Amino acid sequence: xxxxxxxxxxxxxxxxxTLNRPDALNALNSELLGELRETMAKFGDDEKxxxxxxxxxxxxxxxxxxIKEMQPLDYVGAYMNDFFEGWSAVxxxxxxxxxxxxxxxxxxxxxxxxxxxxxIASDTAKxxxxxxxxxxxxxxxxxxxxxxxxxxxxAMDLCLTGRFMEAEEAxxxxxxxxxxxxxxxxxxxxxxxxxxxxxxxxVAMMVKESVxxxxxxxxxxxxxxxxxxxxxxxxxxxxxxxxxxxxxxxKAQFKHR
Ligand SMILES: CC(C)(O)CC(=O)SCCNC(=O)CCNC(=O)[C@H](O)C(C)(C)COP(=O)(O)OP(=O)(O)OC[C@H]1O[C@@H](n2cnc3c(N)ncnc32)[C@H](O)[C@@H]1OP(=O)(O)O
Numbered sequence: 001x002x003x004x005x006x007x008x009x010x011x012x013x014x015x016x017x018t019l020n021r022p023d024a025l026n027a028l029n030s031e032l033l034g035e036l037r038e039t040m041a042k043f044g045d046d047e048k049x050x051x052x053x054x055x056x057x058x059x060x061x062x063x064x065x066x067i068k069e070m071q072p073l074d075y076v077g078a079y080m081n082d083f084f085e086g087w088s089a090v091x092x093x094x095x096x097x098x099x100x101x102x103x104x105x106x107x108x109x110x111x112x113x114x115x116x117x118x119x120i121a122s123d124t125a126k127x128x129x130x131x132x133x134x135x136x137x138x139x140x141x142x143x144x145x146x147x148x149x150x151x152x153x154x155a156m157d158l159c160l161t162g163r164f165m166e167a168e169e170a171x172x173x174x175x176x177x178x179x180x181x182x183x184x185x186x187x188x189x190x191x192x193x194x195x196x197x198x199x200x201x202x203v204a205m206m207v208k209e210s211v212x213x214x215x216x217x218x219x220x221x222x223x224x225x226x227x228x229x230x231x232x233x234x235x236x237x238x239x240x241x242x243x244x245x246x247x248x249x250x251k252a253q254f255k256h257r
Contacts, residue, residue, distance in 0.1 A: 005032035008039055013050040013197035014190060015043040018057075025063035026056045028108045033086050040093045047256065050197025050204065052093070053189045054116055055100040056109075058182065061125070064107030067134065084139045091115040091141070094205050096196050100189035101125045102182055106164070111140035114149060117208055119175060120189045121167040122182040127175060130162035148215050149175045200238035201256040 007018040017039055019026040026032075043049045056062055065084075073083065090112070099105075099116035106128045113119050113127070121127075129142040137143065138159060147155040150173040158165060170176040180188045196204055206229045213222050233239045237257040245252035 001035075001038060003035050003039070005029070006035050006039060010049065011190065012194065013048060014053060014193040015046075015049045015051075016053045016055065016186075016190070017043075018055050019062055020057075022057060024066065025060035025104060026109070027064060027066040027068075028062055028112065029066035029069045033090075037086065037089045040090055040097075044093055044095055047201075049095065050199075050201050050256075051193040052095055052097045053100055053186075053193050054097055054112075055186065055189065056102065056105075058122075058124070059103040060109070061099070061101040061103060061105040062109030062112055063104045064109050064130075065140065087112070087115065087140050094208065095201070096193075096204050096208055098189050098193050098196075100185050101127075101176075102185055104164075107131055107138065107142070108140045111138060111142050111145065114141060114145040114175070117211075118177045118192065119170075120178045120180065120185065120192065121170060121176045122185040123167050123179055124182050125167040125170065125176070125179075126164040127158075127167075127170050128162065128164040129159045130164075132160060133162045146175070149173075198254070200236070200242065200254040202236060203233065203238060206233070 005019070005021050007020050009016050017036070019032065021027060021032060040052070043052055097116040099113040099119045101113050101119055102122040102124055104126050105113045106126070107130060110127045110129060129138050129146060131138050131142070143155065143159055146158065154173050157163070165173070167176060167179045171179045178188065210226045210229055213225050217225060238254045241254060242252045
């Protein structure tokens with residue numbers, strides 16, 4: 001498939017997807033969504049890939065959904081097409097995804113970063129949900145995922161004022177896992193992805209699934225869900241290998257089985 005709005009490459013077991021609409025600060029349009037869905041599905045199905053890094057440009061991870069594409073929408077059109085529902089496929093990617101964020105991550109850009117599992121930001125990153133300035137509210141999860149990530153006080157502040165939050169505040173608030181110098185962003189994100197991809201893939205996928213359940217379940221349900229997944233891992237070769245390697249004082253060689 002020829003890609004117009006993305007670039008992709010693989011490095012060992014890590015896939016790197018770069019948003020590539022430089023003239024529009026990587027604004028998220030339908031074409032980009034289609035290509036991102038296909039690419040995520042392709043890497044999701046590829047047994048040789050253990051983790052994905054999603055990034056943008058130095059100036060913008062993504063400056064939001066494409067306002068020029070949205071502007072002519074009417075209510076019936078938006079409702080009948082369930083506009084933005086397509087992003088659920090990206091959020092539901094089962095392999096670990098790291099967002100490497102530099103520059104603007106606004107509106108849908110911030111929401112896309114929050115669909116990923118770990119956000120690593122450069123010290124130039126700016127996060128925000130400025131939809132209120134356009135006469136709308138966030139529509140790709142901003143009011144929900146941001147509130148879960150940073151709490152009601154900060155989420156209300158960002159969504160109601162539309163102000164941008166610098167990387168340091170984003171890390172302090174719990175949105176961002178790590179902040180690094182801009183020059184180190186990709187190396188740091190790829191190194192973290194390589195680390196994850198070196199572990200057992202089914203185990204990494206179960207970690208992701210179980211942590212994500214914390215947002216959806218009561219504590220009692222979540223603890224039971226986690227424990228059942230834990231029990232199931234004793235049926236895998238990788239549990240035998242991981243624990244065997246520890247006991248034998250050697251490095252584990254996981255087979256993803
Ligand atoms: C998914 C939802 C429902 O939650 C909704 C959204 O995501 S709504 C969009 C939220 N995002 C925004 O409101 C940010 C819009 N962009 C900006 O405010 C500024 O571009 C900026 C502050 C990020 C950067 O400003 P500046 O450096 O001055 O660059 P510009 O000249 O403004 O932009 C360059 C170029 O990119 C186009 N652009 C930027 N953002 C978008 C966008 N979200 N959609 C479409 N196009 C965008 C901008 O129009 C410029 O292009 P030209 O007009 O020069 O062709």
